[in-house]
Structure formats: C-alpha cells, structure tokens
Amino acid sequence: MADFEPRIVGFLCNWCTYAGADLAGTSRMQYPPNMRPIRVMCSGSVDSVYLLRALLEGADGVFIGGCHPGDCHYVSGNYKARRRMVAFKSILRSVGLDEDRVWLRWISAAEGRKFADTITAMTDELKRKGPSPFREQWDV
Amino acid sequence: MAMLKVKAKNPSRTLRELFAGWLSEGRLSAMLVPVMAKSGAATLALVSDPAKMAEAAPLLPAMAVNAASVVHDIARQKGEAGRVGLLLRPCEMRAVVELIKLRQVDADGVVLVGIDCPGTYKAAGFREVRTKGEEFDNEHAGGQRDYYDSPNLRTACQVCDSSAPSAFDVAVGFLGLDPDKELWLEAGTDKGRVLLEGFDLTGEAPAARAKYLEALKERRLKKAAGTIEKLDKVMRGPEKLVGYFADCLNCHNCMRVCPVCYCHECFFNSSTFQRGLDEHVRTAKRKGLTRMPSETLLFHLTRMNHMMASCVACGICEDSCPAGVGLLPLFKKVSRNVQAEFGYVSGRSLEEPLPLVAFREDEFQAVGESE
Structure with a gap:
C-alpha cells in the first residue's frame, strides 16, 4: 500500500478557500497534489449529490472548503453547509459508510498555510485508511 | 374538547353526518376524504355536495396513496381562506405540515382535520376485509383490537408510534374509547373552533385515550427498535x-x-x-x-x-x-x-423550522474545524 496515492475531490469556495489555495501556490508552499480542486461560489451551494457521486465513483476522499463562520460572502451559506454536513454524515453513518472520508474545513483567503497543512493531513489520513472500497464496488 | 355521541353504533356514519353538516352549513366549501367507491376502489374524493358525503369512509383502513401527495397537487396555490377541509391520518397530516413549511401547500386555504389511525392494511389484506360490507370501517375502529398488532398491517404501520393527529385544526379521536358509543373532538386552532361551533369544548380529554395511545406507542416503539437493530447488524x-x-x-x-x-x-x-x-x-x-x-x-x-x-x-x-x-x-x-x-420531529408542529433551512451561529461548532 506504500505506493497508494489517494484521489480527493475538493469543492472550494471562490471567496475564501479557493483564494487560500491560490495563496498557498503563489507562496510556493509544498503540499501533496492529491486533491482535484473544483471552484464553487459557496460551500452552501454544494449539493450532497456531488459529494455522493464522487464517493460512489471511487474517490478516496471528498473535501469542502468554505469561509469561516460569520465570514460567508453570502452571509449564511456556510452555516447551511454546516447543517447539511451534519445530516450528510449522519446518513453515511446510518447506512454503514465511512464518514471520515468527507472533510469540511473553514479556510480563509489569508490562510495559505492552513490550506497546505489541511490537504497534507487529509492525504496522510487517507493513505492510512487505504483505497475507497468503491474503487472496486462497481454495482452501485 | 367535546365528546361526540355516536348514533346507532355507527361511528363511520356519525362522522359522515358531521362532515356533511360542515358542508351544508357553509362552514366548508369542500372536503377531501377517503372513500370506498362502488367499484371497490379505496381512494380519496373531494366532496362538495353534503348528500354525497355518504360515499365517504372516514375510518377506511387502507392507504393507497398518502393524501398529502394529493393535497400538494391541489392546494399549492392560494385558495379562499379556510374553506377546504382535509381529513388526514396522522402520517398524512405530518406530511402536509412538512409541505406547508416547504411552502408547497397554502396553509390558509385548508383546514386540517386529523383522525386517529391504528394502522392500515396491506393491499392484499384489505381486499379480504372489504368484502365484509359497508360497515367494515366501523369494525376496524371498534371491535378488532388485535388487528392493531396484526402482521396484515402495512410494514410502516406495524412500527408506527404516532397514531394520533399532531398539528391539527380539528382532531377526531377514537383509540381507547368505545367508538360504538362516542368519539372525541378537539379544536387546536381558531379555524378548528369555527368547525366545532355548537359543541361544548370545555370538557377534559378522555384519560382512556391517552392511556391507550401511550401503550400502543410503547408496543410499536419496541417493535421499531427490533427492526432497526436487525438492520444495524447487517x-x-x-x-x-x-x-x-x-x-x-x-x-x-x-x-x-x-x-x-x-x-x-x-x-x-x-x-x-x-x-x-x-x-x-x-x-x-x-x-x-x-x-x-x-x-x-x-x-x-x-x-x-x-x-x-x-x-x-x-x-x-x-x-x-x-x-x-x-x-x-x-x-x-x-x-x-x-x-x-437537529432535535426535530417531522410534522410535529408548524412552528418548528425545517432543519436544513434554519441555522444558529453557535451550533455544531466542531464541524468544519480540525480535530
């Protein structure tokens, strides 16, 4: 499993986390290239169907990055994203799936370091966990 | 709260007459009720003619569709305030309450009339009992207590722990009472009090009903826990x-x-x-x-x-x-x-906000932070 490289699908809010990722890049911070970023306008705009589709298609992890609570560009999108994540994880637990493959984190445009550290930590944890069972489970 | 005297040991007919009265006195312009059609179809009808209320089967122990789906179809746009009554089983009422909060049903146009429900038959089981003739729904309400735990009930009903109406304008109760003699009526809102005008609503809720509902709930919760435990294992x-x-x-x-x-x-x-x-x-x-x-x-x-x-x-x-x-x-x-x-129970009240619409700033603070 030493050569296992996790695939992470990331949904990054345009106003905070995506800018944070940009800052990490322009500051030449090193972090694992395992996440495929998708820019979205708000963490609150990411419907669960997209998280589920990534997971069922065999992504090893799904990441959502949003503005810190109180800082949402649209005032309350991240609070709604937070509630939706509570429901999402409750459903994963209830149906016997691994909720720890899904990460929601608040990362501001100024937090390039936090972004790099978070992606590093998530990649490390997924390496420990190993590949998602949905890489093999095709009859979904 | 009032007790409604049942005529000729026929609670079904007594309710039909009550509803027909609401139509003939102009308190409602129409009412959505379960019916047992001559063809054998156990379905729903929107009744406007008081005489046609004779077709209604208020205690019908069958649910082919959840009435809330019909309500969603017909009551989305604004109607004349408080003019259409809906006779709903508890699960149907809970769904209507959710639809109102989801802004899919115009709450002002309708009056929610809830009725106790000990459970409904699976389609096959129902085909057997409906041959018993027009008074089968009375039997369902009164004489067959064993049936409330019967394996002939729909799976959902066997583990249902909410057999009484929740967020009602008017509630009709019979569980724990002797429905051959009396039914229980309660108004939950001013809209409901308009329908029950003429009844003395100062009476106490019957203790027998509360006690019966509590016991039924306990039995059903136990059964539900067993079902869920089995699922957890696999x-x-x-x-x-x-x-x-x-x-x-x-x-x-x-x-x-x-x-x-x-x-x-x-x-x-x-x-x-x-x-x-x-x-x-x-x-x-x-x-x-x-x-x-x-x-x-x-x-x-x-x-x-x-x-x-x-x-x-x-x-x-x-x-x-x-x-x-x-x-x-x-x-x-x-x-x-x-x-x-979210500490939420679907359909319990019209005031509780929907969990995925509402939020508080100071909640779930661990979510979104690194462990």
Whole structure:
C-alpha cells in the first residue's frame, strides 16, 4: 500500500478557500497534489449529490472548503453547509459508510498555510485508511 | 374538547353526518376524504355536495396513496381562506405540515382535520376485509383490537408510534374509547373552533385515550427498535448497502409517490448527469465496468439527503416498489437519526423550522474545524 496515492475531490469556495489555495501556490508552499480542486461560489451551494457521486465513483476522499463562520460572502451559506454536513454524515453513518472520508474545513483567503497543512493531513489520513472500497464496488 | 355521541353504533356514519353538516352549513366549501367507491376502489374524493358525503369512509383502513401527495397537487396555490377541509391520518397530516413549511401547500386555504389511525392494511389484506360490507370501517375502529398488532398491517404501520393527529385544526379521536358509543373532538386552532361551533369544548380529554395511545406507542416503539437493530447488524460497508438495493429497477416510483419529495422536476430527471457515450466509456474504464442503468445507489442516497429531515415514515415508498425492496426500515432508521441531530420531529408542529433551512451561529461548532 506504500505506493497508494489517494484521489480527493475538493469543492472550494471562490471567496475564501479557493483564494487560500491560490495563496498557498503563489507562496510556493509544498503540499501533496492529491486533491482535484473544483471552484464553487459557496460551500452552501454544494449539493450532497456531488459529494455522493464522487464517493460512489471511487474517490478516496471528498473535501469542502468554505469561509469561516460569520465570514460567508453570502452571509449564511456556510452555516447551511454546516447543517447539511451534519445530516450528510449522519446518513453515511446510518447506512454503514465511512464518514471520515468527507472533510469540511473553514479556510480563509489569508490562510495559505492552513490550506497546505489541511490537504497534507487529509492525504496522510487517507493513505492510512487505504483505497475507497468503491474503487472496486462497481454495482452501485 | 367535546365528546361526540355516536348514533346507532355507527361511528363511520356519525362522522359522515358531521362532515356533511360542515358542508351544508357553509362552514366548508369542500372536503377531501377517503372513500370506498362502488367499484371497490379505496381512494380519496373531494366532496362538495353534503348528500354525497355518504360515499365517504372516514375510518377506511387502507392507504393507497398518502393524501398529502394529493393535497400538494391541489392546494399549492392560494385558495379562499379556510374553506377546504382535509381529513388526514396522522402520517398524512405530518406530511402536509412538512409541505406547508416547504411552502408547497397554502396553509390558509385548508383546514386540517386529523383522525386517529391504528394502522392500515396491506393491499392484499384489505381486499379480504372489504368484502365484509359497508360497515367494515366501523369494525376496524371498534371491535378488532388485535388487528392493531396484526402482521396484515402495512410494514410502516406495524412500527408506527404516532397514531394520533399532531398539528391539527380539528382532531377526531377514537383509540381507547368505545367508538360504538362516542368519539372525541378537539379544536387546536381558531379555524378548528369555527368547525366545532355548537359543541361544548370545555370538557377534559378522555384519560382512556391517552392511556391507550401511550401503550400502543410503547408496543410499536419496541417493535421499531427490533427492526432497526436487525438492520444495524447487517448494514456495514458498501457491499451490504448495495445489497439492500440489489433488486432496485431504477424506476423512481418511490420518489414519485413520496409525499415530501416535493420537487416538480426531480434532479434525476434533469439533464445534469446525462452523458455521451464517450463519457460512459470513461466511467467504465475507472472500475473496468459500470452498472447499467447507472446511478442506482446515487439516487437513493441523494433522495435521503434531500428529504430525510421531512420523512414521515409513512412507508408509501415501500408499497409502491415493484421490485419489493423493503425501503421502510432503512428510511425509518435514517430519518430518525437525521432528525435527532437537529432535535426535530417531522410534522410535529408548524412552528418548528425545517432543519436544513434554519441555522444558529453557535451550533455544531466542531464541524468544519480540525480535530
């Protein structure tokens, strides 16, 4: 499993986390290239169907990055994203799936370091966990 | 609160007369009620002529559709305030309450008349009892207490712990009483008091009913816990989950009949995930093969995410499944867990905000932070 490289699908809010990722890049911070970023306008705009589709298609992890609570560009999108994540994880637990493959984190445009550290930590944890069972489970 | 004297040991007829009175006195312009048609169809009708209220079967022990789905279809746009009565079983009322909060039903136009329900028959079981003649629904209310625990009840009803109306304008009760002699009436709102004008509403709620409901709830909760425990034991990992839906045909009937699956165009009918042949091949290459038709589990899990906070566990999804997927136990379990996260109970009240619409700044603060 030493050569296992996790695939992470990331949904990054345009106003905070995506800018944070940009800052990490322009500051030449090193972090694992395992996440495929998708820019979205708000963490609150990411419907669960997209998280589920990534997971069922065999992504090893799904990441959502949003503005810190109180800082949402649209005032309350991240609070709604937070509630939706509570429901999402409750459903994963209830149906016997691994909720720890899904990460929601608040990362501001100024937090390039936090972004790099978070992606590093998530990649490390997924390496420990190993590949998602949905890489093999095709009859979904 | 008032007791309604039952005439000629016939609670069904007594209720028909009460409802017909509301129409003839102009308190309502029409009322949606369960009916037992001559053809044998146990269905619903919107009754406007008091004389035709004779067709109604207020205690009908069958539920082919959740009435809330019909209410969603007919009462979305504003109507004349408080003019259409809806006779609803508790799970139907809970679904209507959710639809009102989802802004899918105009609350002002309708009057919610709830009625006790000890459970409804599976379709096959119902075909047997309906041959007993027109008074079968009286029997259902009164004489057959054993039936409340019967395996002939729909799966959802066997584990239902909410047998009394929740957020009603008017409630009609018979559980724990002797429905050959009397029924119990309560007004929950001013709209309800208009309908019950003429009754002395100062009486105490009958203790026998409360006691009976409590005991029924306890029995049913125990049974539900057993069902969910069985599920917990097997539901571990993707293979078991995929196995649960193994027989699914991807027909989406469960979505179409669901009273709280309210979208006029389902996401899964949209073009969002429509792909060309090349993209299907790319998807297949990811795992070497891909199931066709695709996205069965995605549909069920997404539906759960979209409607679990409002699921009333009526089980009509399971009834409608042509492949016989036993959806109710899983949906009951998941909806209960999701609603518990937010201290919410679907359909309990019109005031409690929907969990995925409301939020507080100072809640779930660990979510979104690194451990």
